[in-house]
Amino acid sequence: MIFDTSDIQDSFRESVERLCERAMPATQLRHVFDAGTGFDAALWDGLVDLGVPALVVPEKHGGLALSLFDLALVAETLGYHAAPVPFLGHMLASMAIACAPENELQSQYLQSFVTGERRVSLAMDALYCESGVAHPATGKVRADAVLNADCADVLVVRAGEGCGLLAREHIGNMTALNVADRTRPLFAIEYDLADVQLLHIDQAQRARLLDAGRVLLAADAYGGARRCFNMSVAYAKMREQYGAPIGSFQAVKHQLADLAATIDPGIGLYWLAAKSYDDDPANASRLSALAKAHLCEIFRLASRAAVEAHGGIGYTWEYELQIWFKRALFDFAMMGTPGECFAKAGPGEPAKSERR
Amino acid sequence: MDLNINESDIGFRDEVRAFLASCWPKADKQRNRSQKDIALFRQRAIEAGYLYRSIPRRYGGSEQAYNIIRAEIIREEFGRVRAPMEVSGNGTSMLVPTLLDCGTEWQREQFIRPTISGEYVWAQGYSEPGAGSDLAALKTSAVLTGDQWVINGHKIWTTDVLKAQFMFALVRTEPDAPKHKGISYLLIDLRQPGVTVRPLKQLHGGEEFGEVFLENVKTPADWIVGNRGEGWSVSKTTLKHERSSIGNAKSYMAMYARLYELAAGTTRSGLPAIQDPVIRVELARIEALVLSQQYSSYRQFSRAAVGKDPGLSPLLNKLVCTGIGHRIAALAQELIAESGLLLPSAQVRGAEKWVNQIVGSLGVAIAGGSSNIQRNIIAERGLDLPRAQGEGA
Numbered sequence: 001m002i003f004d005t006s007d008i009q010d011s012f013r014e015s016v017e018r019l020c021e022r023a024m025p026a027t028q029l030r031h032v033f034d035a036g037t038g039f040d041a042a043l044w045d046g047l048v049d050l051g052v053p054a055l056v057v058p059e060k061h062g063g064l065a066l067s068l069f070d071l072a073l074v075a076e077t078l079g080y081h082a083a084p085v086p087f088l089g090h091m092l093a094s095m096a097i098a099c100a101p102e103n104e105l106q107s108q109y110l111q112s113f114v115t116g117e118r119r120v121s122l123a124m125d126a127l128y129c130e131s132g133v134a135h136p137a138t139g140k141v142r143a144d145a146v147l148n149a150d151c152a153d154v155l156v157v158r159a160g161e162g163c164g165l166l167a168r169e170h171i172g173n174m175t176a177l178n179v180a181d182r183t184r185p186l187f188a189i190e191y192d193l194a195d196v197q198l199l200h201i202d203q204a205q206r207a208r209l210l211d212a213g214r215v216l217l218a219a220d221a222y223g224g225a226r227r228c229f230n231m232s233v234a235y236a237k238m239r240e241q242y243g244a245p246i247g248s249f250q251a252v253k254h255q256l257a258d259l260a261a262t263i264d265p266g267i268g269l270y271w272l273a274a275k276s277y278d279d280d281p282a283n284a285s286r287l288s289a290l291a292k293a294h295l296c297e298i299f300r301l302a303s304r305a306a307v308e309a310h311g312g313i314g315y316t317w318e319y320e321l322q323i324w325f326k327r328a329l330f331d332f333a334m335m336g337t338p339g340e341c342f343a344k345a346g347p348g349e350p351a352k353s354e355r356r
Numbered sequence: 357m358d359l360n361i362n363e364s365d366i367g368f369r370d371e372v373r374a375f376l377a378s379c380w381p382k383a384d385k386q387r388n389r390s391q392k393d394i395a396l397f398r399q400r401a402i403e404a405g406y407l408y409r410s411i412p413r414r415y416g417g418s419e420q421a422y423n424i425i426r427a428e429i430i431r432e433e434f435g436r437v438r439a440p441m442e443v444s445g446n447g448t449s450m451l452v453p454t455l456l457d458c459g460t461e462w463q464r465e466q467f468i469r470p471t472i473s474g475e476y477v478w479a480q481g482y483s484e485p486g487a488g489s490d491l492a493a494l495k496t497s498a499v500l501t502g503d504q505w506v507i508n509g510h511k512i513w514t515t516d517v518l519k520a521q522f523m524f525a526l527v528r529t530e531p532d533a534p535k536h537k538g539i540s541y542l543l544i545d546l547r548q549p550g551v552t553v554r555p556l557k558q559l560h561g562g563e564e565f566g567e568v569f570l571e572n573v574k575t576p577a578d579w580i581v582g583n584r585g586e587g588w589s590v591s592k593t594t595l596k597h598e599r600s601s602i603g604n605a606k607s608y609m610a611m612y613a614r615l616y617e618l619a620a621g622t623t624r625s626g627l628p629a630i631q632d633p634v635i636r637v638e639l640a641r642i643e644a645l646v647l648s649q650q651y652s653s654y655r656q657f658s659r660a661a662v663g664k665d666p667g668l669s670p671l672l673n674k675l676v677c678t679g680i681g682h683r684i685a686a687l688a689q690e691l692i693a694e695s696g697l698l699l700p701s702a703q704v705r706g707a708e709k710w711v712n713q714i715v716g717s718l719g720v721a722i723a724g725g726s727s728n729i730q731r732n733i734i735a736e737r738g739l740d741l742p743r744a745q746g747e748g749a
Contacts, residue, residue, distance in 0.1 A: 003654035004664070233739050248742040253735035260734055261675045264668055268651030269644055294644035339637070347630075347639035350613035 003271070005073065012050075013073050019046045020081035026320050029183075032084045033323055036176075038185035039151045044085045048116030052087070057094055061110035068212055069274040072219035076270075079223030079331075082323045084183035088220075089121030089147030092213050093156040096126070096163065099209070100199040105165055109154065121152035123189070126163040127210045127335070135160055140172075142190050149174055149187035157189075159196045163206070170195035181330035183323065211285050213335050214292035215277055218270040221299035221331045224324050225263045228299075228306035231321055232256060235310050252309070259305050266295050286345045293341035296331045300338075303328035368426055372433040375404050380439040394440050395473070406430050407442050408472055411452065416469035425661045446516055447471040447478035451524050454541070458582040458590045467522075467543070479517040479546065481525030481568065482591070484510055489729050491526070492535045492588060496570065498527040498542060503577045505529075505542060512567040515723075517553055521546060523568070530585045541587035543579040544570075560715040561699055605646070605653040605673075608680050611713070612646045615639065615684055615691075618710065622691050629691055638687050645680050649673075671738045675730045681717035689714050 005013070023043040032040050047053070055071050057063025071091060078087055094113050097106055097120075112118040123143035125135075135141070137160035146155060155166045173190040233256055236247030246252050273291035277284040303325040307314035314321050336344065379400050401407045402418045409427060411417020420426075434441055442448055452471055455464050470476040487494040496509025507527060517523070523544045530538035546553070552569040582590040619639060622629040629635045653673070656666040688710040689696055695707035696714070721727050735741045 002658045002661075003651060004658035004662075233741070236741060244744070245742055247735075247739075248744045250732070250744065253739075253741055254728065254731040256739060256741070257675070257731035257734035260668055260738065261672045261679065264672050265645075265648040265652035265676055267648075268653070268655060269648040271655070272647060272651045290640060290644050290647070294641070294648065342637045342640045342644075343633065345640050346636050347616055347619075348643050350609070350616050 009070060009073060012070070013077055015050055016047070016052070016074055016077045017080075019043070019050060020077060020083055022046075024081050024083060029082060029084070029323060030318075030320055033182045033320075036182055036185070037150075038084050038179075038182050039086065039148065040084045043083060044119075045116065047085060047087070053090060053094065053116065054114040056091065056098070057110055057114050058098055061098070061106060062114040063098075063110070067274075067278040068215055069271070069278055072215055072270065072274040075216045075219035076223035079220030079327065080227045082183050082224070082227070082320075082327055086119060086121055086148035086151060088184065088213070088216060089152070090119060091216070092127070092209055093120040093122040093154075095212060096122070096156045096201065096206075096209055097165070097199060099205050100201045103200070105197060105199065109165070118153040119148075119151055120154050120156065121146065121148045123147075123149075123155060123157040124334070126156050126158045127206055127213060136193070137161075138193050140190060140192050142188065144188050145177070146187045146189050148185060149189055150176070150185070155189075156199070157191060157196060159193055159198060161203075162198060162201065164196035164198040166191050166196050179330075181323075181326040183327060184330055207285065208281075210335060211277060211288040214288040214341070215270065215274045217331050217335060218273060218288070218291040218295035221295040221328070222263075222266050222270050224327050224331065225266070225295070225299040225302035228302040228321070228324050228328075229256075229259055229263055231324075232259070232306045232309040239311075255305065255309065259302060263298055263302055266298050270295055283348075286348060289336070289341040289345040290348075292335065293338040293345065296328075296341075297338040299328040300332050365425055365429065369429050369433065372406065372430055375401075375406070376433060376437050376439055380437055382437060397440055398443075398473075401439075406434075408448075411456065411468065411472065415464050416472055423661070424657055428657060443472060443474040445474075445477060446480045446520075446524075447476060450480060451478050454524070454581060454590060454593045457593045458541075458586075460578070460581075462578065463543070463581065476522055477516060477520040479520035479523040479568070480515045481511040481523040481544070483513040485512055488513075489726055492539065494526055494528060494539065496525070496527045497531065498529050498540065498575075500529070500577060504574045505577060505580070507542070507544065507570045507573040507575065509570050510567065511570070513556070513565055514568050515565045517546075517566045517568055518555055518563060524581070526587050526591055529587075533585055536588045537585050539587035540584050541581040541590040542575055543581065544573060544575045548573060550574075558715075559718070560712055605649040605677065608646050608677060608684075609650050611681075611684055612643055615642065615688060618688065618691050618707070622693075622707070624691075624693075635687070635691070642680070642683050642687065645683065649676050649680060668734070668738045671734050674725065675727055675734065678717070678721045678727055678730075681713075681720050685714040685717040 020043070023046055024040065028040070032038070051064060052074055054063045055066045055074070056068065057065070059065045075087070078085065090113065094110065097110060100106070109118065109120070113120050124145040124147070125143055135158055143157055149155060149171065153168050155171070156163055157166045170191055171189050172192070175188045177186045177188060179186050233247070236252050236256060237245055239246050269291045273284070273287040276287045306321055307325060310319070310321060313319045316322070332338065379397055398407060402416070405418045405420050408417035409420035410422070411419065413419045431441070448471060452468055455468060467476065471478065482491060484494050484496060496507065496511060498505040498507045509527065511525060514523070523546055525542050525544055526539050527542055528538050529540040532538070546568070550571040550573040552571070553566055555563040555566040557563055616639060619630040619635055620628060624632055624635070652669055656669050659666045692707040692710050696711060698708040698711070700709045700711055725733070736743055
């Protein structure tokens, strides 16, 4: 095998890249961030036109049936641009519906998620099968963290020991949380379990969705960390003190070189985790936790280092670096912190051939 | 991971396996093979096109088209059955590529064949007491007197000098030229009066390098590689080669595997260390670093093989691997506990053998361009940050 992207993957990624550059210049990103909606309709429509929501949906429902690796490459690009779109929730919810045993909900909904006619999102507790927290099977319940609930037509929510679909009209009492990352807003909702249409997916399938989510966060974190780094390098060339660009001082050079050495190889691990999700399911759970832990820790470091490298301007709300700083907070905390994920993954037992 | 790009690479891997099955049968124990057997095997491997692929046949190589995927397949397959690879050392990794790039026809004919067979061992005469990271400040002088260079000076940290018959050295031949323009690259026979070699004992007690005092040492006028005053750029070819070999991520996966086994075999507070949550998390963190670098290297390989830009990654390899080595050393030191009171010896091979890695990881950080020099190179060549006066790489 060859460990690289194909020409088709490269050109698809470039299309997403160009769309983000066009639709999401810094002024527009700051505008969406401050408006607090966390959703840029033009960018989302552009992604729909490119076929992003179709990537991991089966062909019979109008999708492209590609791999998680393809989706992760998009996640990296969206992370690089801090794209305020309901990508994570829409994709994971689509995958949740698609992985269920054949049922009418799939033909009812999946096609409309691909065409952009409907948007879907996800209550995070629908994935947390490991939490051990009991969930009632009937009555009114609450979901504390629902991604982009305000712009979704339908949600995947937890129901007892399983999960199901909740249409928008059945969402009761939606409260926007005071989120740090306003590009990926979260909501608390109330709903009645009687209104949930059950998806018959088991714990193993939910665990696998969580693996996919961790890979997508790792990819996002890699893109975000690269952006923090690139902004810091550009700033070091432009900002002058003591009559010279600060990037000519060895202390700054060495910080940036160390940051490059910290971030750059991370691509290997997130690609490995994505490819193992597609081709090597036995190792996917470990590797997705390991990649999530490692890349989100790197993003945390990179965003903090970037604020320091920028000095005072980096500590302001008005300069857009703060948006990546907050995305790093999101990636760190979502779906298990690095510490939790490293503990979950544990050290991999080396193959015999490696014991030289 | 098997790096096959297409059917022809898979076929190539099968060819290599068939060659090894017939020329390096598993049944024989390696220790029973004589130096003569090994030399014969290498000769066959050269004839088959598996070793010294970038060296023309007229100098003893196998003259194969540049193909890093095939080179990697050969390394993987030879490594799997522990068949002998190319002779290691400064000669094959540094001098030979330099001669191929910058040497004269006579020099190539004279030196390449005996070097790759292991007959000639070369010392690398670069650093001096006053010229380490600032290598271009070197003072060892060579003056052309008739048809000979007469050399005086003092080289230090000279790798392999205790077993070498020859040295390739950077010396100052143009004392009036600017710093970098006054240096030439000379080949020197060390077996002559005026050469005094003193071993340097390292932190862990080993003696892999030494210092050399040169007092009116002679070398023929045509033993200069490249022109007078061009030694600095001539030497760049060799440094590049050394870096790519040090940055070999695979050896770090092997080191992780040994570290895992150390944790599995160590008792800590009455339990196997591999069950200690603190140790487990640190091992997982190290594994994440090692896998990142290993697969980033595969990506670099894959891209280079089809002529795509690998980006910043190749410049980072040494600094990244040095960082991993430090992390492994720290956990190993924790795991070996009181065995860290000892130095390894030839007779006793307990957990204290890890002291070689704990110390050696520092050697890696310094050799072939120290980490701070690497950071300058990354910043200036990789990130295009402006140079400041008086520093640089």
